[in-house]
Amino acid sequence: MKPLKIQSGLFWRIMMTVCAVIMLFVLAIHQFILTPAAEHIADNELRQVTGELREDVRDFFGNAERQLRVAKEYAAGNMWLEGDAVGFTKLFSPILEHQQSLSAVIIAREDSRELILFHDDTGWRSRLSFPTRNPGTAKWLFWDMKGNLLSDQMLPSEYDCRTRPWFIGAITSGENQIFWTAPYMFYTKNHPGVTASIRFTNPEGVRHVVGFDVSLDALSTLTNSVRIGEEGYVALFDRQGRVIGLPNNAAAQSIPQRLQGIPSVADLGSKSFSAGHASWMNQGRTLDKIIRYTSGGTTWLGLVSSIRGDENNEFFIGVFVPENHFAHDQQQWLTVLGLAFILTMFLVWVLASDISRRLSKPLSQLVE
Numbered sequence: 499m500k501p502l503k504i505q506s507g508l509f510w511r512i513m514m515t516v517c518a519v520i521m522l523f524v525l526a527i528h529q530f531i532l533t534p535a536a537e538h539i540a541d542n543e544l545r546q547v548t549g550e551l552r553e554d555v556r557d558f559f560g561n562a563e564r565q566l567r568v569a570k571e572y573a574a575g576n577m578w579l580e581g582d583a584v585g586f587t588k589l590f591s592p593i594l595e596h597q598q599s600l601s602a603v604i605i606a607r608e609d610s611r612e613l614i615l616f617h618d619d620t621g622w623r624s625r626l627s628f629p630t631r632n633p634g635t636a637k638w639l640f641w642d643m644k645g646n647l648l649s650d651q652m653l654p655s656e657y658d659c660r661t662r663p664w665f666i667g668a669i670t671s672g673e674n675q676i677f678w679t680a681p682y683m684f685y686t687k688n689h690p691g692v693t694a695s696i697r698f699t700n701p702e703g704v705r706h707v708v709g710f711d712v713s714l715d716a717l718s719t720l721t722n723s724v725r726i727g728e729e730g731y732v733a734l735f736d737r738q739g740r741v742i743g744l745p746n747n748a749a750a751q752s753i754p755q756r757l758q759g760i761p762s763v764a765d766l767g768s769k770s771f772s773a774g775h776a777s778w779m780n781q782g783r784t785l786d787k788i789i790r791y792t793s794g795g796t797t798w799l800g801l802v803s804s805i806r807g808d809e810n811n812e813f814f815i816g817v818f819v820p821e822n823h824f825a826h827d828q829q830q831w832l833t834v835l836g837l838a839f840i841l842t843m844f845l846v847w848v849l850a851s852d853i854s855r856r857l858s859k860p861l862s863q864l865v866e
Contacts, residue, residue, distance in 0.1 A: 544801040602711035612659035664693035730819030
């Protein structure tokens with residue numbers, strides 16, 4: 499047998515054997531190291547984002563509750579005269595001005611008398627209503643931004659605080675127990691939000707309710723501030739699928755211009771959000787577990803966690819991110835492995851050539 503033929507056979511056997519071993523090694527690294535590592539990174543990042551937002555939301559609601567208890571102490575301590583809209587405005591306008599999450603403060607009694615204070619772009623507004631005494635009317639007071647009274651007038655009104663969800667919830671709850679409404683449309687401002695309210699009884703035995711309105715715009719400020727990569731986002735929604743914290747994506751930004759009221763997940767027109775929410779629902783509303791779904795030909799990852807407001811409400815944090823956001827590091831490692839494979843094969847080629855050349859001569863002599 500010719501030496502060259504033996505040398506060629508040895509060379510290719512060495513090359514194929516080493517190549518097969520290296521390929522198995524690379525596949526094992528990809529399957530058992532890189533892929534689990536990428537999944538671990540994705541899981542950690544989604545949980546970190548969820549945890550940080552959960553703390554922000556808890557602080558958000560906790561601040562409203564702290565301010566509510568202070569307001570209740572003011573009311574119980576007779577810090578202003580009953581029905582004194584001027585004193586009420588001077589006391590609470592600084593609080594609303596410096597607490598941007600609070601959009602209105604309300605104090606009401608079980609006999610239907612109510613006083614509310616809020617502000618808009620032109621100044622402060624307060625309304626005094628007492629339908630059991632003055633049915634069909636309410637007194638409105640208009641203030642400038644500095645708190646100077648501009649005018650007051652009696653206007654037609656069918657409003658009765660005793661029919662509102664925040665009043666009913668607080669009046670039927672325990673004394674000094676904070677009640678949170680489900681998201682609803684504010685009667686006065688016709689704007690979506692939630693209300694925290696608390697009941698107390700004065701020395702004369704009259705039950706009062708103090709409340710703070712919290713606009714959903716303030717919650718959306720929290721969710722809008724979170725961006726994960728180029729396309730990832732977070733959202734807050736309730737059990738009925740109503741979105742109370744809008745995600746930071748293009749579809750959600752047009753909601754105020756094209757939709758009035760509290761939007762549902764479907765109303766947003768975000769395909770990835772709708773698909774992620776539907777996948778979560780189909781998997782039995784599984785909490786704190788990564789869900790994988792497809793939207794627009796792209797694989798997405800989602801994680802949904804619960805935030806309980808009180809026993810009457812449950813809100814959810816949803817984090818949704820394209821899977822390829824976490825593939826960057828994996829692609830880098832695959833590139834490094836590919837370069838290492840090429841370099842290794844070159845060295846194997848050199849060594850296989852030398853080994854086959856050295857062994858071919860004595861083997862050919864033995865054959866002869």
